[in-house]
Amino acid sequence: MSETAPKAVVLLSGGLDSATALADAAARGYQCYVLSFDYGQRSVTELNAARAIAHQQGVAEHRIIRLNHLEDIGGSALTDHSMAMPEEDSSDGAIPVTYVPARNTVFLSLALGWAEVLEASAIFIGVNAVDYSGYPDCRPEFIAAFETMANLATKAGVTGRPITIETPLIDLTKAQIIQRGTELGVDYSMTVSCYQADDQGRACAVCDSCRLRKQGFDDAVMTDPTRYI
């Protein structure tokens, strides 16, 4: 990778979608500065997956920011261990209890700060508006509004080098994401999508995220490499 290549900050959770977004950014020629968050999520194995994926993809740099605030302000089954993890289908349109308040806004804001320091020209986020779980901050209109705000917020916009928010997966089905990532060489056995994976990174097979992922491999007519408990 040339050091004169444009830089991108890439949000990487360690899940299937963000690993694919990272591969997409790299394939488009960006130097990838990868950012993960340790925000008290149940699944620390997801972060171990993020480390392994970043290393394997040979990124320019990988940083993990520790955020305690979600444990303080509460409001999500992902970080509040007293809330039950739902196992039923949540496709009734309601916002699920696994929703983390303002999560993508917070993550993109921290990515924006790093992008500004790096003089990066893009931020990649693996949000998806098709096979998603009803989170408002995965919608294209949210991303567009964030990009507008970001360029008013920073030196980047003022000095005429705007930052774009890149969402290469936003219009893809889970099956299409898996097909795209496979073409780009993503090893999905390294990714962890489960909301309650065990210490070895094995998935529960029953949470929303597991069901969406499993269906994606089925629909893509591909072997599911996920390790289940």
Add this chain to the structure above:
Amino acid sequence: MSETAPKAVVLLSGGLDSATALADAAARGYQCYVLSFDYGQRSVTELNAARAIAHQQGVAEHRIIRLNHLEDIGGSALTDHSMAMPEEDSSDGAIPVTYVPARNTVFLSLALGWAEVLEASAIFIGVNAVDYSGYPDCRPEFIAAFETMANLATKAGVTGRPITIETPLIDLTKAQIIQRGTELGVDYSMTVSCYQADDQGRACAVCDSCRLRKQGFDDAVMTDPTRYI
């Protein structure tokens, strides 16, 4: 304060502007949930001031979120102790080295998460577009874009209970802010604005922030209660 009063999250740095914004929110009948950040700023005395101001104003709750990320990503004289603190006048239109990358975006995003959990209807921030130091994220167009984004990002917007970003100081001169706060009973001797205050909260009198503050008291024809080194 009635428990049925509307709730607001109020960003409080411990400085003159945010203390005035807090008094304004309280005067407008909000239950105030006050949020401060420990982000590695040089002036920890500012946080001590925030604690004292929140206590004195009898707020509903005061939380301090510790953010390490700015020390990691760098880019500001406020958190990078190897950068020199400028003492000359910075009113030449350039963005100063005291700028913290995406600071207000990050702070407002974390406030947004808490506001969503609390079902607060407003977030107060003491930004000011008149006597400011050239930060892009203090401009009205940034605030408007953030509000639009925030209501697309959260359940609040989806469920028809939008969150507003309140900037009671945005069009006021420093002198007008001081006059307004004095009417509301703000004790400015408790506030710390200096970028490099000492352990006792005494101000340097020479940094940008000190100069703007000092001029404000002069213009308001009021005695400056600031304790200087």
